[in-house]
Amino acid sequence: MRLLKVLLPLAAVVCLGATLDKDDAWVAPRKNYWAFQKPVRPEVPGLKGAWIKTPVDAFVLEALRAKGLEPSKPLDKTQLLRRVTLDLTGLPPTPEELSAFLKDESAGAYENVVERLLASPHYAERWAQKWLDIVRYGDTNGYELDAERTHAWRYRDYVIRAFQKDKPYDRFVMEQIAGDELWPGDKGALIATGFHRAGPIHLVGGNQDEDMNRQEVLTEMTGALGSVFMGMTVGCARCHNHKFDPIPQADYYKLQAVLAATEFDDISISTKEEHERHKAAVKEYKSKESVITDAIKAIEKPYRDRMKEEKRKKLAPEFAAAMAIPKAKRTEDQRRLAGEAEAQLKVSWDEVLAVLTPADTAKRTALRKKLHALEREAPEEPAHAYAVKNAAMAPVSFVLKVGDYKMKQQTVLPGFLRVLNDEVAPVEPEGRRSALAKWLANAENPLTARVMVNRIWQARMGVGIVATPNDFGVLGQRPTNQKLLDWLATEFVAKEWSVRSMDRLIVTSSVYKQAAEHDAKKAEVDPQNKLYWRMNRRRLDGEFLRDGALAVAGVLNTKMFGRPMKVPIEREVYDLIFTEGEPDNLWPVELDERDHYRRSLYLLNKRTVRLPMLANFDQPDAMTSCPVRPVSTHSLQALSLLNSDMMRGAARKFAARLEKECTGDAACRIKRAYMLALAREPEAAELSQAREFVAGGGPWEDFALAMLNRNEFVYVP
Secondary structure, X not given: OHHHHHHXXXXXXXXXXXXXXXXXHHXXXXXXXXXXXXOOOXXXXXXXXXXXXXXXXXXXXXXXXXXXXXXXXXXXXXXXXXXXXXXXXXOXXXXXXXXXXXXXXXXXXXXXXXXXXXXXXXXXXXXXXXXXXXXXOOOEOOOOOXXXXXXXXXXXXXXXXXXXXXXXXXXXXXXXXXXXXXXXXXXXXXXXXXXXXXXXXXXXXXXXXXXXXXXXXXXXXXXXXXXXXXXXOHHHHOOOOOOOOOOOHHHHHHHHHXXXXXXXXXXXXXXXXXXXXXXXXXXXXXXXXXXXXHXXXXXXXXXXXXXXXXXXXXXXXXXXXXXXXXXXXXXXHHHHHHHHHHHHHOOOHHHHHHHOOHHHXXXXXXXXXXXXXXXXXXXXXXXXXXXXXXXXXXXXXXXXXXHOOOOEEEEEOOEOOOOOOOOEOOOXXXXXXXHHHHHHHOOOOOOHHHHHHHHHHHHHHOOOOOXXXXXXOOOOOOOOOHHHHHHHHXXXXXXXXXXXXXXXXXXXXXXXXXXXXXXXXXXXXXXXXXXXXXXXXXXXXXXXXXHHHHHHHOOOEOOOOOOOEOOOOOHHHHOOOOOOOOOOOOOOOXXXXXXXXXXXXXXXXXXXXXXXXXXXXXXXXXXXXXXXXXXXXXHHHHHHHHHOHHHHHHHHHHHHHHHHHHOOOHHHHHHHHHHHXXXXXXXXXXXXXXXXXXXOXXXXXXXXXXXXXXXXXXXXX
16 A cells, blocks of 8 residues: 555656646647747838838738739828827817828928827827727626726726837737736736736626636636737646647647636735825715715614514414524524525515605615715725736646536646747745746747737728737638738737737728729739738728717717716616615716716726617627627617717717807808718718708708718718
């Protein structure tokens, strides 16, 4: 028996070694796949001509001519300004900006516009919206309870500031993975680790299987890490070796082991004085609150007492007997019965409301309104980072058979994907994520730069060079121009990982400036436009449709940063909000109407209750990473644009703006409407049609609404 105890651990080590050797042999021949090879900077094609403005143009033109194709004609200046402004800021250009651009006949007129837009704070907001899609950010937990996350919005603000400052992408990556370890004391870097908590989490009451809950969290964190930064479906290796990519199951759990020593925590970033002031303010607030709640309890007490006594009389004999015994003398079984009896005796709020007299109902309702008004004055919590920290001790990590946390197999040490390199991470909790961050942000990593430049290209051109931005693996799409992708990746690193530099490169290219018009002959050769012989036709995301309508109406509130806003919602949407309490004041709308007109980026992103306007135009649900928004077409979109409270409200404001700026001049109003909404003058037929409509008694509000429903308004040129 003693010999057996000695031999079993040795046998386990031998088996583990055999497993690793087998995995090495399986991975080795698959390392030659293009995505796992470090990008090698190709020579820029030596093509000449006026069309080639940047190296991007040379790579694209070479690929086009290899198929006997030529680029499409460029957009006119008016439409080009609208395109680049919408692309870089998510907002339409103003008539004044258009006028200045058209008057500027210098050789660098367009480049000057690009620099102005890149320096705009709206550029950072536009990029933040894209990044938050990718990291599946929400202001609530998701699932049934979908509770709000009081401090999560600071991560959103961190992302905006990062793009605003053009933070090098390698630093951006490292801060989100391990900012707390690499830059201790840096509040921004600590807040950045909120990336690990951006996704949904299943938090419910009652008895919990904590081991299962923890494994769900680790699975979520590991999958997001692979999708966002590596562009790999590493989650497919959770239950078995990846069926298509060279990711053994052991590698999945090695990567997960890096995160296993990470715990979620709301970490104070406030001063001691701020906490003391908050404590005093809470004490004062509670004293005011208790006056109202005590008054409500006083109204309810006789009803609750009577109903509780009625329920007591209906208790089964065994429950009544257990309740009759003093608590100190109850047996374990009697304590259980008494506990169940107490649950049966509870009187819920809806039972009370059902029996209140009309007079008491009115008093109680008035007190509830007073309570909700007071709740708006509740002291705001001192600032905390919605972040992570290291555990005191690192748990042992295992490979889990079929991903089941109860079926532990061999142990694994923290490490990375061997298909890229077989480095290991520290065994101690401190430093695991730092090692991961440095591994990801290393210029030698073949995926990190490629994945991000592909996202930048997709943001500007509509479709990535790799059309599956979260899947660079075997089942993902192959790059349509790998030479261009690899040149961009190496240029990205050479430009010190500057996203702004890559945006500048792309939007100043002739490729970007092409019209989106269809050409049947070219489409026969390249029907999906993989070679970019024209610009892709793109519809505005729901957030930018809303923002654009508010901007055109002259009411957009451009205030940046801060807690998420709650704007008015329809009753049927309100009814979707889950609560176990009274369904009043579940969505306290901002009191200052100006806050209703903040950019969509700053609206509360509740995973289970989305604004119809945004949901109908394909806003992601923030439950999984969304690298590319789907583009659906259905009747609810037309109904939202024509009949929603939001669009009708914007149309009223738009009509009021036209009246204010043009007084009684109908022609002026019409021309101004076209300039504001579509960045152009109306054609003669359009002007005549509009005049006829308003002369016949057509409301200016309806005319304004029609302008916001034009295809030109909804689509990027």
